[in-house]
Amino acid sequence: MRYSLDQLEMFTLVASTGSFSAAARQLRKTQSAVSTAIANLEADLGLVLFERGGKASTLTPAGEKLRNEAELVLERCLQLEAHANELGERVEPALTLAIEVPYSTLMPPLRDFAERFPHVDLQIRHPLHGDVAELLARGEADLGIAFSQPAYPRDLGFAQMGKLILSHVAHRDHPLSKLKRVDFADLRAHRRLVFSGHNHKLPSSEYLDATRCWQAESYAALLELARTGLGWTTLPRQLILSELASGELVELPLTAYPYTDWLVGVDLIWAKAHVLGKAGLWLKRRLGEHKVFEVDREGKRTTL
Template identity: 65%
Template sequence: MRYSLEQLETFVAVARAGSFSAAARQLGKTQSTVSAAIGNLEVDLGVALFDRATKIPTLTEAGRRLLREAHGVLDRCLALEGHAQSLSESVEPGLTLAIEIPYNVLMPAFAAFAERFPHVDLEVRHPLHGDVSALVREGEAQLGIGFAQPGYARELDFVQMGKLVMAHVAARGHPLAALSTVNFSDLRQHRRLAFSAHSERLPTTEYLDATHCWRAESYLALLEMTRAGLGWATLPRMLVRRELADGDLVELQLGAYPHTDWLLGVDLLWNKARPLGKAGSWLRAELARFKVSETDSAGHPTAF
């Protein structure tokens, strides 16, 4: 079989136009050229693609089936051309991101990136021990998204993306869930389930202490352990809204903060000494414009 892409394009054009003459006009060719291309393709494939018994050729059963295959081949050719064009424009083949906040808030930005750069691979990493800035500083990730820190290395630059509300929660059967107001001394008597990224380093975490502490680098692991009653945890409220609404988890009301939510800034990080390629620069700009926010306990959007 030595059929060509031009023959497949002609086949698709005839099927779409409904006749050889109409396809010829669309392709800018003579009708005889189109007829010859279809005839040669039928010889190469060994099947009749069109029934010529009627005045207007119609697809045979084999033609209908092979038309789908032809569309698939041509679609793959377009993808190949697009990939080659992106490489010729110095678009990097892949990007690595280090992320420590819940991923769901970033999906709109990722969807826009996938549409703009369909051939660029994206790797998302959980930072080792929650240190987003270290991965970006060492070049293991081109961009980092994490909870704001009081100071970054000189090589790093950042922009704040917004704020998230952190909620102190326990399972509904946990002893802390029965208390109308929870003091720090109450927390210390029960196991703490902490996300490694902010177990010690974020503002006010020095008060969230306990005799025993289990740590995890996965929010989902902490969520499941909390639902199982293994301890209390501090998690992004947007991550546990469903569990709070269903009553599986109870938000602990801290006596020290009766009128305020615990808000944490979210920063986008990059290394000033490591220039980003075309895709990385576009994604950094998109994320910088993207606002991470949610509503607080009073129903108001978190402000910058």
């Protein structure tokens, strides 16, 4: 058997997309190249991996069993590359962090990093469309801190750092702020101001909708729109503590969550095969040790 890692990657990608053409587009190869590679893999293994009769390319029973084995091999290869990277002693001159959570929650590890590596420059990017994983996949960021997503690509690793509260709020003069109880029908009747990167991507966000919707690519823009009374929005509570304390913004008492806050996980994300130097590895470990939390409405810390 002389199959390659490229063939295994193509095999798992066709299996996940259900299409030779879709896999080819993601790999930036021709469909014929992917088809030939899979055919050669089948010849090497002596097995038929895909049923090729209909529009979709479905796995045969043998292909279904070998898919998990192939994914395990690829996972181990990524671990090998990551381990090799960790053995290096290079201190990189600069690092890029992609951060979509409130920066105040990350100040302790960033202060420690500044003291430990005073000559390493740090660039912080706030993804306009909320896709930290995409920046990591393209190699445009070394590490990412983002609200948890239901799934990540196989080549990304992640570790949960904690949880933050997302609050549904409106200006004190907004009609929704006058209601003692707010249900989803009430929300739908008023303009929604939404962070474009999270529209229907976070858990339970599919219930938050409205017939009229304005999208913005930053929390700062949403905050200003909400303070003007143009609609209701959902923001990290850490960003609006002063507005809540002054009464300028009011948390909406949703009937669906009468006794709990909307907790969303915060993940540290990295590309498994990306080469991190000494400073990057140190920061990755320090961020992994740092716990993100806040106090809920009952005075308790949010926990993992």
